[in-house]
Each structure stands twice: as structure tokens, then as C-alpha cells.
Amino acid sequence: MADHKDNTIIRFEQVTKRYDNDTTVLKQVSFEIERGKFYTLLGPSGCGKTTILRLIAGFAEPSEGRIYFNGKLINNVPPDKRQVNTVFQDYALFPHLNVFENIAFGLRIKKMKNADIAEKVKEALRFVNLSGYENREISEMSGGQRQRVAIARAIVNEPEILLLDEPLSALDLKLRTEMQYELRELQRRLGITFIFVTHDQEEALAMSDEIFVLNEGEIQQSGTPTDIYDEPINRFVADFIGESNIVPGRMIEDFLAEFAGKKFECVDQGFSPNEPVEIMIRPEDLELTTPEQGNLQIKVDSQLFRGVHYEISGYDEAGNEWLVHSTRKATVGEIVGLRFDPEAIHVMRFGETEAEFDARLESYGEQDDKDNDEQAQVAGADEANRLNKQNSPNRPDSLNTSSPKTNFTKPGESSEGGRS
Numbered sequence: 001m002a003d004h005k006d007n008t009i010i011r012f013e014q015v016t017k018r019y020d021n022d023t024t025v026l027k028q029v030s031f032e033i034e035r036g037k038f039y040t041l042l043g044p045s046g047c048g049k050t051t052i053l054r055l056i057a058g059f060a061e062p063s064e065g066r067i068y069f070n071g072k073l074i075n076n077v078p079p080d081k082r083q084v085n086t087v088f089q090d091y092a093l094f095p096h097l098n099v100f101e102n103i104a105f106g107l108r109i110k111k112m113k114n115a116d117i118a119e120k121v122k123e124a125l126r127f128v129n130l131s132g133y134e135n136r137e138i139s140e141m142s143g144g145q146r147q148r149v150a151i152a153r154a155i156v157n158e159p160e161i162l163l164l165d166e167p168l169s170a171l172d173l174k175l176r177t178e179m180q181y182e183l184r185e186l187q188r189r190l191g192i193t194f195i196f197v198t199h200d201q202e203e204a205l206a207m208s209d210e211i212f213v214l215n216e217g218e219i220q221q222s223g224t225p226t227d228i229y230d231e232p233i234n235r236f237v238a239d240f241i242g243e244s245n246i247v248p249g250r251m252i253e254d255f256l257a258e259f260a261g262k263k264f265e266c267v268d269q270g271f272s273p274n275e276p277v278e279i280m281i282r283p284e285d286l287e288l289t290t291p292e293q294g295n296l297q298i299k300v301d302s303q304l305f306r307g308v309h310y311e312i313s314g315y316d317e318a319g320n321e322w323l324v325h326s327t328r329k330a331t332v333g334e335i336v337g338l339r340f341d342p343e344a345i346h347v348m349r350f351g352e353t354e355a356e357f358d359a360r361l362e363s364y365g366e367q368d369d370k371d372n373d374e375q376a377q378v379a380g381a382d383e384a385n386r387l388n389k390q391n392s393p394n395r396p397d398s399l400n401t402s403s404p405k406t407n408f409t410k411p412g413e414s415s416e417g418g419r420s
């Protein structure tokens with residue numbers, strides 16, 4: 001049996017799910033869900049989010065791997081023997097029953113006494129702010145109210161886990177935002193684990209304690225919203241969550257990256273010397289400056305006013321496109337500087353998932369054990385090198401501002417052929 005941490009409620013170990021037609025929709029997925037937190041499964045259509053919920057609820061069985069609930073293997077435990085309830089996208093309410101009977105339905109099946117049922121339904125309605133609506137027909141309820149009835153029907157069973165499969169997708173934007181607050185608040189008050197599915201990244205960032213970003217049946221990355229926003233593990237995650245500038249580059253050595261034809265001090269380490277990498281900088285981490293003050297220069301290609309800021313895009317001399325959020329205005333065709341801190345640079349390995357990253361770190365550990373002495377010497381030399389560099393007047397180019405040049409083109413265009 002898997003070792004069971006007190007607050008771990010669900011544990012997936014190397015779970016693979018294949019359907020009859022041999023399509024593998026989950027590939028050796030491993031993760032842990034802790035009690036009392038709000039989790040979000042985030043990813044594009046078809047990536048396997050609903051499949052994970054179905055496996056937790058018991059509506060599907062894993063083809064390989066193990067699923068544990070409170071430390072017990074539940075691969076073959078039927079849905080009604082799991083303390084899990086689901087709120088579906090279409091709510092699946094009974095149209096011929098009123099609000100009270102919809103919520104009472106599960107309790108009647110359990111043959112609970114009428115007085116107890118009345119008490120529990122009343123409490124569930126109070127939780128979702130629908131006290132007094134007991135006798136309403138479902139057809140008389142708005143979209144948001146139906147959603148709350150569906151939640152009340154799920155929580156009346158006192159599940160340990162509530163699964164929510166895109167429960168807000170049928171609502172208009174305003175109601176959706178309101179319900180995001182309500183759901184988050186409800187989860188806090190109930191203190192049970194919510195596992196929420198969405199393909200909306202803003203919703204995931206706003207609501208979750210932890211997000212699992214999925215693509216093609218694999219967890220790309222898991223972590224808090226800020227972890228995932230600030231430290232995306234690869235291009236997929238960086239692109240999927242928020243806006244980002246991603247340009248090709250290489251790590252010259254620890255703490256020194258090269259991109260857009262220049263060297264930049266950064267805070268990343270653990271890459272091989274000269275390893276090709278992808279560099280990400282968020283648009284809000286770039287400051288628009290004069291060309292001389294910038295760490296690099298771009299020729300402005302377009303500008304949009306977005307209310308709080310201007311969204312400015314342009315190309316550097318190496319042909320990379322850059323998007324900047326700036327309160328300062330620019331002019332199309334103008335050469336401007338982009339200034340950023342070493343901390344704003346985030347270095348990513350090509351296509352690496354979190355599991356591969358962890359495996360790589362582990363292999364470093366094993367390597368360390370093998371030739372510890374030699375490694376220590378090299379590391380010591382590296383650190384000395386780094387400190388020397390930091391103190392040296394010949395710091396990387398980025399720290400010295402460079403003079404503006406004129407060869408700013410989009411890929412595939414001659415220097416005269418720009419859009420501006």
C-alpha cells in the first residue's frame with residue numbers, strides 16, 4: 001500500500017487510462033490531493049480533465065496504476081461506495097421535481113427519515129443562499145440558481161470531495177464571476193476538498209489553492225497559481241497561463257543566458273553549459289525606456305490602448321517579437337528600449353514536464369552520490385567564477401546599456417520591408 005500522509009485524501013500512482021479504441025487519454029499520471037483545499041484541473045479540450053474526475057468518482061476504472069482514497073486502494077470500488085459527489089456541467093437536475101425534492105433525492109434513496117431530510121435540505125439551501133426556495137419548480141429558477149441547487153444536492157450527502165465539471169460554463173460572464181466568488185467562499189465554509197475542472201485560465205488563477213495544468217493526458221505542472229504564473233515549466237504552460245514573451249536562447253553557464261543576440265544575467269541555474277533553452281519574460285515585467293536605457297531594443301510594430309495600459313509589440317534585431325504592457329505610449333516605427341531585471345527572466349527546458357524535471361533532479365542526486373568529490377570541486381569553481389563575474393567591471397552586456405541599432409525586422413522580411 002502507498003504510504004499515506006494524514007492530509008492526503010486522493011493519490012494517483014502512475015495511472016493510465018485507455019479506452020476500447022486503444023486511445024490513451026491519461027499517461028502514467030501521478031499526483032496527490034490534500035484534504036480541505038480547492039484544486040483546479042486546467043487544460044485544453046480533450047486533455048483528460050473529465051477522465052480524471054470520472055476515475056475519482058468511480059465512473060471509470062484505470063487501465064493501469066493505482067488510485068487511493070484515504071490511503072485505501074479504490075481502483076474497483078463502485079461510485080456509491082465512495083464519499084465523492086459530482087456537480088455536472090449541465091447540473092443534471094430533475095425537471096419534474098421541485099427544489100426540495102431535487103436536493104432530497106439522494107437522502108430518500110438512503111431511506112433517511114423525513115424529519116432528518118427536511119433538516120438537511122434546509123441546511124444545504126442555507127449554505128448556497130437559497131433559503132425559502134424549497135417549493136420552486138426548477139423551470140422557475142435562473143441559471144445561477146439552478147447551479148446552486150445542483151451544488152446543494154451534492155453537498156447534502158456530506159461528501160469528502162466535491163467534483164465540479166465546468167460548472168460555470170453555461171453562465172454569462174457577470175454571473176460567472178459572481179459564482180466564482182461564491183464557490184470559493186462555499187469551499188472555505190464547508191472545508192471539504194473541491195476538484196474543479198475548467199479550461200479558463202483566469203478562473204483557475206482566481207479560485208484555486210492548487211492548479212494542475214494538463215495537456216494530452218499528462219500533467220505538465222502542478223502548483224499554486226503564483227508558482228505556475230511566475231515559474232511555468234515549459235512553453236505550453238507559459239502560453240496557456242497569461243500572456244508571455246518566449247524567445248529562443250541558450251544558457252552559457254549558471255546565471256548567464258544569451259538571447260536576442262546578447263548576454264543577460266539571470267537567476268536560473270542547473271543547465272548544461274551552452275544548453276539551448278526557451279526564455280520567457282512576462283509583458284508586465286518589461287519597462288519601456290529610451291533605446292539607450294533599455295537592456296534590448298525593439299522597433300514598435302503595433303500599439304493598442306487597453307485602458308489601464310498600452311499593449312505595444314515590436315521586433316528586436318534578431319527578429320524576436322516582444323509584447324510590452326506599458327503606461328507610456330510609443331509610436332509605430334519608433335525604436336524603443338526594453339528594460340528588465342534578471343529576476344524577470346525565466347529559463348525553460350524544451351517541452352519538459354514536471355515529472356521529467358523531477359526525474360532529472362533526482363538523477364543529479366544520484367550522480368552527486370557517485371562522484372561527490374569531483375562535483376564539489378567543480379561546483380566550488382563555478383560559484384567562485386560566478387562571484388568573480390558579479391564583482392567584475394566586465395559584467396554581461398545586459399547590464400551595460402547598448403547603443404540602438406537600426407536592423408529591426410520581423411522574421412522573413414528584409415530590413416526595409418517592415419509593417420510600420
Ligand SMILES: Nc1ncnc2c1ncn2[C@@H]1O[C@H](COP(=O)(O)OP(=O)(O)OP(=O)(O)O)[C@@H](O)[C@H]1O
Pocket residue numbers: 019020021023025043044045046047048049050051052199
Ligand atoms: N468513453 C470514451 N471512449 C473513448 N474515448 C473517450 C471516452 N471518453 C473520453 N474519451 C476521449 O478521451 C479524451 C479525454 O477526454 P476528457 O473528457 O477527459 O477531456 P477533457 O479535458 O475533459 O475535455 P473537455 O474540456 O472538452 O471536456 C478525449 O480525446 C475524448 O475524446
